[in-house]
Amino acid sequence: MQSRASISGHTAITVILAHPVAHVRTPQAMNAQYDALGADAVLVPLHVLPEDLATVVEGLRRMRNLHGIVVTVPHKEAIARLCDALTEEARQVGAVNVIRRDADGRLTGGQFDGEGFVAGLRGAGHEVAGRAVFMAGAGGAAAGLAFAFARHGAARLTIHNRTAAKAEDLAARVRAAYPACDARAGGPDPTGHNVVVNATSLGMHEGDALPLDVARLAPPMLAAEVIMAPEVTPFLAEAARRGCATHGGKPMLAAQIALLARFMGVV
Numbered sequence: 084m085q086s087r088a089s090i091s092g093h094t095a096i097t098v099i100l101a102h103p104v105a106h107v108r109t110p111q112a113m114n115a116q117y118d119a120l121g122a123d124a125v126l127v128p129l130h131v132l133p134e135d136l137a138t139v140v141e142g143l144r145r146m147r148n149l150h151g152i153v154v155t156v157p158h159k160e161a162i163a164r165l166c167d168a169l170t171e172e173a174r175q176v177g178a179v180n181v182i183r184r185d186a187d188g189r190l191t192g193g194q195f196d197g198e199g200f201v202a203g204l205r206g207a208g209h210e211v212a213g214r215a216v217f218m219a220g221a222g223g224a225a226a227g228l229a230f231a232f233a234r235h236g237a238a239r240l241t242i243h244n245r246t247a248a249k250a251e252d253l254a255a256r257v258r259a260a261y262p263a264c265d266a267r268a269g270g271p272d273p274t275g276h277n278v279v280v281n282a283t284s285l286g287m288h289e290g291d292a293l294p295l296d297v298a299r300l301a302p303p304m305l306a307a308e309v310i311m312a313p314e315v316t317p318f319l320a321e322a323a324r325r326g327c328a329t330h331g332g333k334p335m336l337a338a339q340i341a342l343l344a345r346f347m348g349v350v
């Protein structure tokens with residue numbers, strides 16, 4: 084591990100904006116990635132309240148050694164409106180989780196939640212092309228995943244969400260962008276799907292309800308999760324108990340780290 088004493092005026096500065104900030108895991112992962120690649124760069128966590136976001140972004144825009152901004156809860160949607168340009172993925176999802184700062188201060192927002200999730204699946208040998216995917220959730224992370232599943236050739240996508248209107252809206256947006264993917268809102272039963280994903284926040288806290296009807300999970304379904312902690316959520320435990328292969332939330336972050344560093348132009 085490189086020492087903080089190696090940070091100098093040549094170091095590429097990157098930051099992550101969050102509220103709260105104590106729980107974020109990206110700084111450790113990103114700094115380890117910079118070290119592994121021998122990059123003279125650092126990622127610093129910044130605690131920013133929603134009402135201060137615009138002021139902070141305006142200041143960051145003027146910092147000439149700033150290469151990029153990683154963005155997490157609750158700023159992903161609001162910061163998209165502060166960027167000068169958005170990638171196709173960020174525009175589709177309506178949220179940004181990374182910004183590249185060009186030398187002239189221009190800010191371009193990108194979105195890699197979905198790309199990271201699909202890359203993590205692929206790294207573990209699982210494909211979505213031609214598959215039927217069932218996804219619980221229609222929030223920020225789920226939107227990124229939904230567009231990525233369609234972009235990577237999923238034949239069918241069923242979206243189940245507590246607030247059904249959000250599932251219907253997301254499915255319609257995915258269908259409009261990728262007509263080859265049969266995206267629809269649906270109930271909690273994942274029967275008939277190859278890949279079953281929890282993209283809700285259910286499972287982070289003890290006593291959370293299950294995100295879908297786990298009694299319908301059966302081999303050869305793959306059960307995949309966005310939640311990183313606990314590593315084995317009740318959803319994954321139920322899937323494993325029924326003989327399904329499982330895929331945890333950590334590979335999504337691991338795969339994103341490399342994508343984010345590249346997007347910010349650090350490596």
Ligand SMILES: NC(=O)c1ccc[n+]([C@@H]2O[C@H](COP(=O)([O-])OP(=O)(O)OC[C@H]3O[C@@H](n4cnc5c(N)ncnc54)[C@H](OP(=O)(O)O)[C@@H]3O)[C@@H](O)[C@H]2O)c1
Nearest residue numbers: 220221222223224225245246282283284309310332335336
């Ligand atoms: N592994 C990674 O790299 C990574 C990256 C990003 C996010 N995540 C994880 O993804 C999860 C979701 O994050 P997000 O940003 O998408 O959050 P979000 O925008 O707040 O969405 C939360 C989702 O969970 C559902 N939900 C929450 N509480 C519920 C309840 N009591 N009953 C039923 N459904 C409930 C919401 O349903 P409604 O629409 O009905 O409210 C919504 O679909 C979090 O656990 C986050 O840590 C992981």
